Amino acid sequence: MAHRxxxxxxxxxxxxxxxLQRQVKDPRLGNFIAVTEVNTSADxxxxxxxxxxxxxxxxxxxxxxxxxxxxxxxxxxxxxxLRMRYTPELSFHWDDSIQRGNRLLQMIDExxxxxxxx
Numbered sequence: 001m002a003h004r005x006x007x008x009x010x011x012x013x014x015x016x017x018x019x020l021q022r023q024v025k026d027p028r029l030g031n032f033i034a035v036t037e038v039n040t041s042a043d044x045x046x047x048x049x050x051x052x053x054x055x056x057x058x059x060x061x062x063x064x065x066x067x068x069x070x071x072x073x074x075x076x077x078x079x080x081x082l083r084m085r086y087t088p089e090l091s092f093h094w095d096d097s098i099q100r101g102n103r104l105l106q107m108i109d110e111x112x113x114x115x116x117x118x
Contacts, residue, residue: 002042009038012047012088015081016074024073028059028066036095040088047088050095060094067092 017035037050071090079087
């Protein structure tokens with residue numbers, strides 16, 4: 001991946017994280033949403049934003065809907081802060097890596113407790 005794309009990914013991730021913490025007041029978003037990764041296309045016109053939350057499974061679709069509806073707001077703020085020729089189109093996707101990591105840690109804990117009792 002080109003160094004410029006990596007920098008853009010990092011900047012978009014930081015900006016959207018900050019906007020979620022300080023400026024977005026949508027009650028559907030809950031308290032804790034993490035932007036885990038941003039993948040920008042080579043032409044810098046599309047960005048896939050992966051988010052995660054500790055909310056219930058039913059709330060995932062509501063969170064994604066809320067983020068999608070706020071994508072115009074995010075693009076406007078990104079255009080002001082990034083100073084790029086084109087502000088990428090934003091698409092939000094769910095990242096379940098935190099839940100998978102928790103499941104793996106639980107399995108490791110179970111295995112270690114079983115070997116301690118033997």
